[in-house]
Amino acid sequence: MFVRLLSFLKITKMVSWVLPLSVLIMVTGLVWGLPRPMEALQNAVFDQYNRLHPRKVENNPVFIIDIDEKSLELLGQFPWPRQIFSDIITSASASGAAAIGVDVMFAEPDRNSPSEVLANWKSLEMMTDNAQKSLNWDMLEKDIMKTIVDPDASLAKALRNSNTVLSMAFTDDGRPIPKAKAGFAIQKTNMELVDPLLFVPESTAAISNLDAFHEAATGVGLINAKIDSDGLIRTTFTVLRHNQQLFPALAIELLRVAQGAQSLIVKTTGVKSEAGFSSGAGLSRLKVGQFIVPVEADGSMRLYFAERENINRIPAWKVVNRDFDPLLMSGKIGIIGSSAAGLLDNRATPIDPVTPGVEIHLQAIQQIVDGKFLTRPLLLKFIEIALAFSVGLIIIFLVEFVGLVVPVLLWFLTSLGGVGFSWWSYTEKMMLVDPANPIFITGATLLTAGVLRYIRNEDERRGVRNAFGQYLAPELVEVIAKNPKDLQLGGVVKPLTVMFTDIRDFTSISEGLSETPQLLTHLINRFLTTMSGLIYNRQGTIDKYIGDCIMAFWNAPTDLENHERLACLAALDMQKAIKQLNHSLKNDPELQGAWSSELAMGIGLNTGETLVGNIGSDQRFNYSALGDAVNIAARLEGQTKFYGVDILLGAQTAKAASDLAMLEIDLIALKGKEEPERIYVLMGDADKATEEDFISGKAMHERMLDAYQGQDWGLALDLLNRLEAVFPELKKIYRTYSTRIDNFRHYPPGEHWNGVYVATNK
Numbered sequence: 001m002f003v004r005l006l007s008f009l010k011i012t013k014m015v016s017w018v019l020p021l022s023v024l025i026m027v028t029g030l031v032w033g034l035p036r037p038m039e040a041l042q043n044a045v046f047d048q049y050n051r052l053h054p055r056k057v058e059n060n061p062v063f064i065i066d067i068d069e070k071s072l073e074l075l076g077q078f079p080w081p082r083q084i085f086s087d088i089i090t091s092a093s094a095s096g097a098a099a100i101g102v103d104v105m106f107a108e109p110d111r112n113s114p115s116e117v118l119a120n121w122k123s124l125e126m127m128t129d130n131a132q133k134s135l136n137w138d139m140l141e142k143d144i145m146k147t148i149v150d151p152d153a154s155l156a157k158a159l160r161n162s163n164t165v166l167s168m169a170f171t172d173d174g175r176p177i178p179k180a181k182a183g184f185a186i187q188k189t190n191m192e193l194v195d196p197l198l199f200v201p202e203s204t205a206a207i208s209n210l211d212a213f214h215e216a217a218t219g220v221g222l223i224n225a226k227i228d229s230d231g232l233i234r235t236t237f238t239v240l241r242h243n244q245q246l247f248p249a250l251a252i253e254l255l256r257v258a259q260g261a262q263s264l265i266v267k268t269t270g271v272k273s274e275a276g277f278s279s280g281a282g283l284s285r286l287k288v289g290q291f292i293v294p295v296e297a298d299g300s301m302r303l304y305f306a307e308r309e310n311i312n313r314i315p316a317w318k319v320v321n322r323d324f325d326p327l328l329m330s331g332k333i334g335i336i337g338s339s340a341a342g343l344l345d346n347r348a349t350p351i352d353p354v355t356p357g358v359e360i361h362l363q364a365i366q367q368i369v370d371g372k373f374l375t376r377p378l379l380l381k382f383i384e385i386a387l388a389f390s391v392g393l394i395i396i397f398l399v400e401f402v403g404l405v406v407p408v409l410l411w412f413l414t415s416l417g418g419v420g421f422s423w424w425s426y427t428e429k430m431m432l433v434d435p436a437n438p439i440f441i442t443g444a445t446l447l448t449a450g451v452l453r454y455i456r457n458e459d460e461r462r463g464v465r466n467a468f469g470q471y472l473a474p475e476l477v478e479v480i481a482k483n484p485k486d487l488q489l490g491g492v493v494k495p496l497t498v499m500f501t502d503i504r505d506f507t508s509i510s511e512g513l514s515e516t517p518q519l520l521t522h523l524i525n526r527f528l529t530t531m532s533g534l535i536y537n538r539q540g541t542i543d544k545y546i547g548d549c550i551m552a553f554w555n556a557p558t559d560l561e562n563h564e565r566l567a568c569l570a571a572l573d574m575q576k577a578i579k580q581l582n583h584s585l586k587n588d589p590e591l592q593g594a595w596s597s598e599l600a601m602g603i604g605l606n607t608g609e610t611l612v613g614n615i616g617s618d619q620r621f622n623y624s625a626l627g628d629a630v631n632i633a634a635r636l637e638g639q640t641k642f643y644g645v646d647i648l649l650g651a652q653t654a655k656a657a658s659d660l661a662m663l664e665i666d667l668i669a670l671k672g673k674e675e676p677e678r679i680y681v682l683m684g685d686a687d688k689a690t691e692e693d694f695i696s697g698k699a700m701h702e703r704m705l706d707a708y709q710g711q712d713w714g715l716a717l718d719l720l721n722r723l724e725a726v727f728p729e730l731k732k733i734y735r736t737y738s739t740r741i742d743n744f745r746h747y748p749p750g751e752h753w754n755g756v757y758v759a760t761n762k
Helices: 002-006 013-033 035-052 069-075 082-094 114-126 137-147 151-160 211-216 250-259 316-320 357-370 378-401 405-429 436-467 474-482 506-512 517-537 563-586 628-643 651-656 692-709 713-726 728-746
Strands: 062-067 099-102 164-171 183-187 205-207 219-222 235-237 239-242 245-248 263-268 283-288 291-294 300-302 312-315 333-338 346-349 352-356 490-503 541-546 549-554 601-616 621-626 647-649 661-669 677-684 756-758
Touching: 013 378, 013 436, 035 405, 035 436, 062 069, 062 316, 062 357, 069 316, 082 099, 082 151, 082 316, 082 333, 099 250, 151 164, 151 211, 164 250, 183 245, 219 245, 219 250, 235 357, 245 250, 245 263, 250 283, 250 333, 250 357, 291 357, 312 316, 333 357, 346 357, 352 357, 378 405, 378 436, 405 436, 490 506, 490 517, 490 563, 490 628, 506 517, 517 541, 517 549, 517 563, 541 621, 549 563, 563 601, 563 647, 563 651, 563 677, 601 628, 601 651, 628 647, 628 661, 628 677, 628 728, 647 651, 651 677, 661 692, 661 728, 677 728, 692 713, 692 728, 713 728
Parallel strands: 062 312, 062 333, 099 164, 099 333, 164 219, 183 263, 601 647, 661 756
Antiparallel strands: 164 205, 235 300, 239 245, 263 283, 283 291, 346 352, 490 549, 490 601, 541 549, 601 621, 647 677, 661 677
């Protein structure tokens, strides 16, 4: 429908350039200026890469204390009493864990704490009829608090006695944000036009832990998830911001605490040599103890997911019961989190649509410790866009000047190469090279340019068909364009030199390519295109193509001096060109494996008075030539196979071009004709005609003809034997004469024999 609609438009050359170029600029600007809508293609590619080539875990210094289904069954429904978390933290710390993260927040007091239970009882008693018999709640509370350990106090104590990092979540509606545990040193320059911290997402409130827990914990890390528009987590925050204060993510804080570092160091893109690590202006790298983390401008880190089978898990119930090998925790980082489906802490990632949230923190720590980071510097995006734009320009140029095959092949190869390089960069260099958007840019350009080229070609063809209902030679078209009245029936009689050329053994070639007619068409088109060009170069007019045969003539529609000689030179050009064409056809990729022979052709040339003009009917006519000279030219072409030569000339043609290298070879009565015709073989141009070897050989050849026609058989045979060495290319002619002489010796031709050979075939 789109093509049909555009076909009504006039597609000029200017439009063919301007519109594809406009599309190229527009699509390139779209990819550059609107990255988020265009990230879908990019993310689809990188997600597939991660699935095909997940990160290999070399060091695994982190484990999950898993609140799994069996732990819920054995330890009770969630949320658990704080005493259980206290036991887990104490057990893990005693086993030598370097740091313990808690992917659970304690924002409210434990509902099982004595103070909470007593408050509930007191409120229930006040609602009964015996309110006047109230208990001494103060004494009761003192007794209970002496006997029962407050679980919140127990958890706070466990936090103080361990390297534990609690969780916190930034939100738009919550409590005031408490003071950060980690210090930050920010390296930036005064040359930056915009404060790089402004690129880091900001929040004004948080869901945090009770003050007692916050104070007791060694560190506090954020658990905010960075979820893309399609619901997948591909990156994770390393830091977030409140005013000018940065807060670390849980994974970053755990690494800081595990190493005993006090502060984190942040570098921005304004610092020397840092711009190459980021995808834009803002943050560049984050240093956590001995680990350096390349980050995006907003402080996020691209996750390179490993297979989930590489995750070490210890069920929470085993930790509470101390039913595990302490070496599993010694010197490592533990994260308390849940894989139980009922607790609804699942996220979607490129490698698994159902991934427990605690594993995101673990994957980030593994990645940082192994130093395996997926990077995509801003410069890389510039290079991708520049290369895509350059290929797009080349495609527009090729579509205009070469056609569609080459640019389509170029697009396919560059796309394939881009995907291959992108895959290599991902697997070997961990660099995110985007092949999708450059393919989209170049593909949109190719589609636009290709559609316009198709429409314009169709429009031009339609114009030619409307103007000329039949094939006309280019020179004739020019004549008729200047004199439209010539498009009438009728013609004139004038001398023409007529050429017929035909491919030898074309029937065998057709049979060999019968199962692939498109290749036969391709072969014939190559032949006809080459030979037609040579005819035009010598000012000839092509009358028609008859299968593999070409009929052409000289001296019409315009008068030509020396038209006989021009036709002969064209024939020599064609025989020379067919050798080059055969060499080219051997390397033609379309014919590889289907055809490996060589083309050969015969050419007949004859000059005489001919009727030439628009011949046909009122409904359809063709500019053509008729007459005896035309028939003789056709017969001469047929005789080239009999004599084993390439080019045969009629007597009038040979006489007019006598400065060329040629030999009379026979006096023949062509089939269907009574009057004999002297025929000549054309062997070369004027330079060859002046060579001493040719001149002496020609004299010997003429002596042989005189002896033959004088019936001096002995002398003729002697000369024939010598001539085979002088002109080996005429061997078949000389042996034909030898055979005739043998026959004449047995059956003499008689007194009135005039040397005429009567042809029995065309």
